[in-house]
Amino acid sequence: xxxxxxxxxxxxxxxxxxxxxxxxxxxxxxxxxxxxxxxxxxxxxxxxxxxxxxxxxxxxxxxxxxxxxxxxxxxxxxxxxxxxxxxxxxxxxxxxxxxxxxxxxxxxxxxxxxxxxxxxxxxxxxxxxxxxxxxxxxxxxxxxxxxxxxxxxxxxxxxxxxxxxxxxxxxxxxxxxxxxxxxxxxxxxxxxxxxxxxxxxxxxxxxxxxxxxxxxxxxxxxxxxxxxxxxxxxxxxxxxxxxxxxxxxxxxxxxxxxxxxxxxxxxxxxxxxxxxxxxxxxxx
Amino acid sequence: xxxxxxxxxxxxxxxxxxxxxxxxxxxxxxxxxxxxxxxxxxxxxxxxxxxxxxxxxxxxxxxxxxxxxxxxxxxxxxxxxxxxxxxx
Numbered sequence: 593x594x595x596x597x598x599x600x601x602x603x604x605x606x607x608x609x610x611x612x613x614x615x616x617x618x619x620x621x622x623x624x625x626x627x628x629x630x631x632x633x634x635x636x637x638x639x640x641x642x643x644x645x646x647x648x649x650x651x652x653x654x655x656x657x658x659x660x661x662x663x664x665x666x667x668x669x670x671x672x673x674x675x676x677x678x679x680x681x682x683x684x685x686x687x688x689x690x691x692x693x694x695x696x697x698x699x700x701x702x703x704x705x706x707x708x709x710x711x712x713x714x715x716x717x718x719x720x721x722x723x724x725x726x727x728x729x730x731x732x733x734x735x736x737x738x739x740x741x742x743x744x745x746x747x748x749x750x751x752x753x754x755x756x757x758x759x760x761x762x763x764x765x766x767x768x769x770x771x772x773x774x775x776x777x778x779x780x781x782x783x784x785x786x787x788x789x790x791x792x793x794x795x796x797x798x799x800x801x802x803x804x805x806x807x808x809x810x811x812x813x814x815x816x817x818x819x820x821x822x823x824x825x826x827x828x829x830x831x832x833x834x835x836x837x838x839x840x841x842x843x844x845x846x847x848x849x850x851x852x853x854x855x856x857x858x859x860x861x862x863x864x865x866x867x868x869x870x871x872x873x874x875x876x
Numbered sequence: 877x878x879x880x881x882x883x884x885x886x887x888x889x890x891x892x893x894x895x896x897x898x899x900x901x902x903x904x905x906x907x908x909x910x911x912x913x914x915x916x917x918x919x920x921x922x923x924x925x926x927x928x929x930x931x932x933x934x935x936x937x938x939x940x941x942x943x944x945x946x947x948x949x950x951x952x953x954x955x956x957x958x959x960x961x962x963x964x
Contacts, residue, residue, distance in 0.1 A: 860946070
């Protein structure tokens with residue numbers, strides 16, 4: 593076994609002084625294996641969603657606690673979870689999946705305030721924060737706090753109530769998790785801070801109050817995490833073997849007709865960077 | 877002289893890869909566009925590799941194939957995470 597591993601990873605006589613894993617056939621087979629996995633993953637997700645799929649550990653209760661923790665730090669009154677605002681958030685999330693958009697305003701011009709009004713929340717001030725593709729509540733709240741406009745909503749003293757929805761579905765052909773945070777204020781409190789973005793000052797009729805949504809059941813394995821782990825393992829293996837080959841051949845001063853390892857290392861480092869940024873959560 | 881050329885070569889590769897990385901970052905969350913940009917960056921990597929070896933007078937079919945395979949590996953890794961993992 594160690595002999596075989598050495599043959600795979602280290603340049604030596606048995607592999608013509610080029611690690612077997614860097615031979616053209618090995619790279620080709622790795623590509624084929626990845627293509628097979630790319631084809632198989634969606635099939636497993638479709639037929640066995642309880643095993644492989646999209647899930648999130650984001651919980652409404654956590655979002656509320658983290659939001660209020662940020663408000664407490666800023667010396668602002670905490671928000672109360674409001675069933676009508678949560679219902680509005682749920683309807684907004686469902687609407688984004690149904691109409692296939694990712695924005696505050698729907699393609700037909702429907703604004704967030706329509707959902708809040710229709711849910712029966714009689715607001716004086718209202719605001720909305722959206723998140724997509726986050727896997728933890730802390731990451732999402734951190735992202736909102738890092739954005740000036742979202743932070744303004746989160747810390748606005750005009751709001752006294754909040755509602756959340758966490759919903760999984762397919763958006764633009766991609767399996768994702770949408771998080772909607774709707775803010776509302778029913779009292780005309782003098783706002784000393786600057787006006788938050790997405791704030792309206794219209795009062796509307798109160799309608800029936802409904803309960804808020806819960807996250808979908810989680811699969812055993814998160815497809816995004818699994819594909820990222822497999823990809824990182826493969827890229828890291830190639831990077832390591834290329835670096836070993838580079839050092840060993842340089843020390844022995846062996847000249848070969850080959851591509852330059854340093855070129856491949858630079859290219860694969862870019863791929864590693866992409867693996868770390870692609871598919872991360874976004875906010876609007 | 878060779879060192880001076882090497883610096884030029886690797887600086888140009890760094891610029892190509894950085895531009896690709898920045899474009900892919902900006903394209904988020906459009907996964908289709910991100911994959912297209914990965915393919916384009918991989919294509920430019922092949923072109924750069926061929927040109928590099930051509931200017932060094934050591935261009936060979938095996939070298940061209942190696943750049944193609946490494947670039948294809950990068951693009952397929954991108955496809956796997958975007959299509960297999962995220963499901964675009």
